[in-house]
Amino acid sequence: MKVFNWTRRFSRRGFLARGAATVAAVAATSGKVLADAQDARTVGPGALKPEQARTLVVFTRDLFPHDQLDDSFYQRAVKPLEDEAAQDGSTKQILALGVAWLDAKAVSVAGRPYAQVGEESKRVAVVTRLKQDPSAPRAFFDKVYSTTIVSLYNQPELWPKFGYEGPSSAKGGYLSRGFNDLNWL
Amino acid sequence: MPAKFDRNDSSVVVIIGSGAGGGTLANELTQKGISSVVLEAGKRIEITDFQNDEDAMFALFTWLDPRTASGSWYVAQTSPDLPAWISKLVGGTTVHWGACALRFQEHEFKTGTRYGAISGANLLDWPLGLKDMEPYYDRAELKMGVTGTHGIPRLPVSNHGKVLFAGAKKMGYTQFLTTNMAINSVPRDGRASCQQTGFCIQGCTFGAKWSTLYTEIPRAEATGKTEIRSESQVLHIEQDQSGKVTGVVYADPTGAIERQKARIVCVAGNAIETPRLLLNSSSNVFPQGLANSSGQVGRNYMKHMTSTVFAVFDKPVHMYRGTAQSGIVMDEARLDTQRGFVGGYQMELLPQGLPSFAQNIVPNAWGRDRAWIVDNYVNVAGVWLIGEDLARETNRVTLHPDRKDKYGLPIPDIHVDDHPNDLAMQKHAIGQADALYKSIGAKRTVHRLPFPSTHNMGTCRMSENPRDGVVNRWGQSHDVKNLFVSDGSQFTSSGGENPTLTIVALAIRQAEYIAEQMSHAAI
Numbered sequence: 080m081k082v083f084n085w086t087r088r089f090s091r092r093g094f095l096a097r098g099a100a101t102v103a104a105v106a107a108t109s110g111k112v113l114a115d116a117q118d119a120r121t122v123g124p125g126a127l128k129p130e131q132a133r134t135l136v137v138f139t140r141d142l143f144p145h146d147q148l149d150d151s152f153y154q155r156a157v158k159p160l161e162d163e164a165a166q167d168g169s170t171k172q173i174l175a176l177g178v179a180w181l182d183a184k185a186v187s188v189a190g191r192p193y194a195q196v197g198e199e200s201k202r203v204a205v206v207t208r209l210k211q212d213p214s215a216p217r218a219f220f221d222k223v224y225s226t227t228i229v230s231l232y233n234q235p236e237l238w239p240k241f242g243y244e245g246p247s248s249a250k251g252g253y254l255s256r257g258f259n260d261l262n263w264l
Numbered sequence: 265m266p267a268k269f270d271r272n273d274s275s276v277v278v279i280i281g282s283g284a285g286g287g288t289l290a291n292e293l294t295q296k297g298i299s300s301v302v303l304e305a306g307k308r309i310e311i312t313d314f315q316n317d318e319d320a321m322f323a324l325f326t327w328l329d330p331r332t333a334s335g336s337w338y339v340a341q342t343s344p345d346l347p348a349w350i351s352k353l354v355g356g357t358t359v360h361w362g363a364c365a366l367r368f369q370e371h372e373f374k375t376g377t378r379y380g381a382i383s384g385a386n387l388l389d390w391p392l393g394l395k396d397m398e399p400y401y402d403r404a405e406l407k408m409g410v411t412g413t414h415g416i417p418r419l420p421v422s423n424h425g426k427v428l429f430a431g432a433k434k435m436g437y438t439q440f441l442t443t444n445m446a447i448n449s450v451p452r453d454g455r456a457s458c459q460q461t462g463f464c465i466q467g468c469t470f471g472a473k474w475s476t477l478y479t480e481i482p483r484a485e486a487t488g489k490t491e492i493r494s495e496s497q498v499l500h501i502e503q504d505q506s507g508k509v510t511g512v513v514y515a516d517p518t519g520a521i522e523r524q525k526a527r528i529v530c531v532a533g534n535a536i537e538t539p540r541l542l543l544n545s546s547s548n549v550f551p552q553g554l555a556n557s558s559g560q561v562g563r564n565y566m567k568h569m570t571s572t573v574f575a576v577f578d579k580p581v582h583m584y585r586g587t588a589q590s591g592i593v594m595d596e597a598r599l600d601t602q603r604g605f606v607g608g609y610q611m612e613l614l615p616q617g618l619p620s621f622a623q624n625i626v627p628n629a630w631g632r633d634r635a636w637i638v639d640n641y642v643n644v645a646g647v648w649l650i651g652e653d654l655a656r657e658t659n660r661v662t663l664h665p666d667r668k669d670k671y672g673l674p675i676p677d678i679h680v681d682d683h684p685n686d687l688a689m690q691k692h693a694i695g696q697a698d699a700l701y702k703s704i705g706a707k708r709t710v711h712r713l714p715f716p717s718t719h720n721m722g723t724c725r726m727s728e729n730p731r732d733g734v735v736n737r738w739g740q741s742h743d744v745k746n747l748f749v750s751d752g753s754q755f756t757s758s759g760g761e762n763p764t765l766t767i768v769a770l771a772i773r774q775a776e777y778i779a780e781q782m783s784h785a786a787i
Contacts, residue, residue: 141630141631142630142631143622143630143634143635143638144631144632144635145635145638145639147639203631206630206631210630224628224630228622228623229319229619229623231622232618232619232622232623232638233319233619238618241618241622241638241639241641241642242580242582242641242642243584243617243618243641243642244582244584244585245316245617245618246315246316246317246463247316247461247462247463247585248316248459248461248463248469248470249316251459252458252459252460252461252462252470253459253460253461253462253585253586254458254459254460256585257423257582257585258420258422258423258460258462258582258585258586259420259421259422259423259426259586260423261423261426261427261580261581261582263579264426264427264430264704
């Protein structure tokens with residue numbers, strides 16, 4: 080699935096500069112988070128840990144929260160990130176550091192890692208800080224946002240849930256399938 | 265069958281680009297017996313390659329070579345590496361265009377005198393007027409099969425159009441109808457009629473929409489006098505010591521550097537690549553860039569005032585069904601400075617499929633509010649506001665000081681600072697569109713500020729006086745008699761109308777001039 084998002088922006092250099100400070104801040108908060116942060120510093124591609132992938136799923140749902148979509152849509156949306164991390168160490172590091180940051184902030188706000196915070200409003204508060212805090216790993220937000228906004232909404236199985244009928248040429252277009260059937264005006 | 269010309273054949277006209285300007289020019293010349301080689305940077309695909317898939321088609325034929333944007337305009341913030349949404353393939357942006365085929369209004373050719381002195385703008389009259397253009401507009405409309413002209417029936421009104429027109433009526437507007445469209449409403453010219461697929465922008469799978477890809481270009485080839493070389497990017501235009509152009513240097517599909525000699529060179533690479541190529545073709549005769557003694561090459565870049573207003577209703581609209589842009593309100597296109605700005609704007613349908621709507625509706629936003637808008641997709645209608653953008657010398661295409669493309673040439677930077685007139689018009693247009701939709705019960709409207717620019721104009725503008733512009737009333741360089749500009753770069757003003765019909769009309773007109781000049785060896 081290839082891609083278009085006019086608003087994509089991505090600054091790896093900015094991420095690396097902020098990353099070191101983030102790791103130090105995160106390390107101060109909790110043992111689990113410390114382990115995540117240490118893991119994040121490990122260079123090299125590879126599979127994300129299941130709990131990291133789970134956090135990405137919850138985070139993606141918080142970015143694009145559609146109650147009518149079950150988790151499988153968000154799992155498929157996150158898949159390109161997992162695939163990229165498996166191939167590219169820098170992507171893996173961005174994701175691992177970001178997850179560690181989310182977890183650290185969630186621990187301080189709600190006493191537990193991000194994906195285990197039940198109240199949406201508390202997770203939203205963490206994401207708000209991720210967008211606003213100058214020391215937050217902004218590249219993580221950008222990476223997940225710009226990837227999943229494409230990979231979520233490009234799933235044809237999702238379209239009917241939003242009333243979108245998708246490709247029409249093979250069915251002869253909409254000429255005799257309702258292009259002018261509106262009658263409520 | 266397609267011709268095959270020797271690279272040392274210096275009798276040919278070389279045309280750079282195969283879109284509305286270049287593709288039309290090639291066919292018009294060739295029908296007069298003039299041989300041409302068309303060098304097109306993009307690849308050649310066919311109608312059968314088109315899919316009803318927004319992202320796949322975007323990836324397949326958008327011009328994605330590196331570019332940068334600078335200045336205060338919204339696009340520089342939201343889309344800094346893709347300031348323009350245009351196409352790179354045989355047929356150019358006529359594969360992608362929405363097919364609104366509108367004539368400019370008389371006063372739009374005369375903005376220098378009609379609008380008066382406006383601070384911070386670089387207005388100038390075109391060295392021609394509507395009267396000069398009318399016969400060529402006629403021929404362009406007949407060539408393209410424009411609905412609503414010359415007895416060609418209009419397209420039917422879609423759901424999306426019904427919503428727009430109901431609001432227009434409530435607003436007291438009177439000029440609303442299905443637009444003059446270069447899309448067959450009935451089978452015509454060997455092409456099918458519109459099947460209301462809704463995927464005009466992704467390439468018309470039925471070929472109902474006019475595109476040079478499957479009209480002008482195969483016709484030119486059928487004469488045996490035109491050769492299309494695709495995946496052939498021109499890097500440099502060559503000149504002799506007298507300043508005449510002698511040919512072009514280009515990269516062939518393998519990346520090998522080739523040279524094609526030419527009697528005449530016509531540049532139609534869209535208003536970003538055209539000035540870039542001239543600027544990249546400096547010489548000791550033209551140290552500031554080819555044909556740039558005026559210093560105006562790359563300046564006066566215009567992209568139209570645009571914005572989109574989406575409205576959420578409580579009942580279904582299904583805006584994606586049907587001809588994408590076939591619906592217009594023209595009441596605001598007039599010149600009426602009482603509104604606080606010069607120039608006018610059109611209100612045109614512009615639906616989006618679910619993926620692109622969801623991806624682009626509110627840039628960089630996240631969370632429940634954004635998701636609510638997407639949840640209501642089926643109940644959404646949207647109108648695109650497109651109006652005149654004023655020429656400014658400082659809005660310009662320049663060569664990037666550091667960044668190079670894969671051939672080692674500087675990439676273009678597109679710098680725009682919005683003129684206050686542009687912002688005043690934008691505010692008015694958004695306000696009117698809001699009121700229009702709310703008058704018929706919209707629950708909420710969402711304002712989407714400009715997308716990357718598909719209308720790009722003005723960077724090699726026409727002028728009476730060589731000091732003020734780059735080309736004359738025929739698109740011929742003031743400096744170099746056998747060099748022509750054949751695309752929207754020629755526009756002296758942007759008008760409030762989609763540019764393609766005017767580009768095609770100018771190409772027909774230019775072909776006549778070139779043939780006439782060649783016939784008595786003036787060039």
